[in-house]
Amino acid sequence: MDPFGDDTPVYVISVAAQLSGLHPQTLRTYDRMGLVSPGRSAGRGRRYSMRDIVMLREIQRLSQEEGINLAGIKHILELQRENVRLHEELDRLRRTAEDMAGELESTRAVAARLAQLHRDRTRPPGGELVPIRQTSVVLWRQRSEGE
Known part of the structure; x- marks a missing residue:
């Protein structure tokens, strides 16, 4: 009310x-x-x-x-109206942020589930994960004239 x-x-x-x-x-x-x-x-x-x-x-x-005086009262009333407008905008933005946070949490849950499904699919038959050995890559090219 x-x-x-x-x-x-x-x-x-x-x-x-x-x-x-x-x-x-x-x-x-x-x-x-x-x-x-x-x-x-x-x-x-x-x-x-x-x-x-x-x-x-x-x-x-x-x-x-x-x-x-009336000029001061007019200014006070304008500030009060602006204050109400800003509070309404703040409430709207808070609701938007809460909605977005809920969507983000939902998206994170889906991403975690998809990552788990991917890990389960790429696991070797024995279920054991084997580390991949890192190697060095050497690139060769022909020397051009003037080098």
């Missing part, structure tokens, strides 16, 4: 203003500034979601209790 509430845009501006404790003109200002961007109805009227209401209350709290 989303801690910021439902994203369904259902509240008209007068209801959103009442629920958030702000004046409708303040909500319009916040929309123009990009602090809270409500959905729009077919007639282009603003429709606020519960998430928007919670955000409006948080903006009010940051402004009144923390003394942060």
